[in-house]
Amino acid sequence: MDIRFLGHSGFQLTDGDDHVIVDPFLTGNPLATLDADDVDATTILLTHGHRDHYGDSVAIARRTGAPVAAIHELAQEIGGEGVEAIGFNLGGTVRFEWGSAKLVPAWHTAVSPKGTVHAPAGLLIDFKGTIVYHLGDTCLFYDLQLVGRRTPIDVALVCIGGHFTMDRFDAVDAVDLIRPTTVIPCHYDTFPPVRTDAQAFRADVETKTSARCVVLEPGQRHTV
Secondary structure (H helix, E strand, C coil): CCCEECCCEEEEEEEECCCEEEECCCCCCCCCCCCCCCCEEEECECCCCHHHHCCCHHHHHHCCCCEEEHHHHHHHHHHHCCCEEEECCCCCCEECCCCEEEEEEEECEEEECCEEECEEEEEEEEECCCCEECCCCCCCCCCHHHHHHHCCCCEEEECCCCEEEEEEHHHHHHHHHHHCCCEEEEEECCCHCCCCCCCHHHHHHHCCCCEEECCCCCCCCCCC
C-alpha cells in the first residue's frame, strides 16, 4: 500500500485498485502539488469540517462518485450537496469493500463551511489489513493510548504544527502513547502559524520512542 501526502492533513491510501482519500484540502492550499481533478477516490473520509480539511471533498465526490464518510451532522450537510454521504459517530465503524473506518475522539473544535457545529474526530482506518491512524486535529490527551492499546498501529498520521493543534513536542508524547510502527507528520508549514521543524520532530521521535518517522513533502509517497 502507498500513502501519498497531499499536503496539510490530506492523504491518499492506495494499492492501485482502491483509493481512500482523507481530508482533501487542495484548492487554496499553497503547498499542494495536485489539483482536485487529479485525485482518484474510491472513498473520502473526513476528520472534521473545517475548511482546511473539508476542502475539495464534495468536488472530488461529484467527479468520482466516491461516498464521503464523516461524523453524522457533517455528513447530513454534505448529503445536501448531491453526493453520497455516510454519517456515523464516535466509536462507530463503517465497513467498505477495501476495509473499514472507525471514528475515535480528538480534542479540537469543528464548524463546517456552512456553519454546522459537529464533533471532530480521529480516523482508525483498516485498509486491507494495514492499520492507519489519522489523529485529526487534536491536542495531546492521555486517552490516545487507548487506540493503540487495542489495535496495533502500522502508521500514525500526526499533526505537529502547533497553534491550532498539538505542537511537535506534544506530538512526540502522543507517538509514545500510541506506539505505532511508523509516524508521518502533517498539519504543518501550510500557513505561518503552523510552521515548525519536521526534521527535528523526526529526530525526537526516533530518539525517544520506538517508532520510525518518515517526513514527506506534498506529493511524495511512502510504501507500507
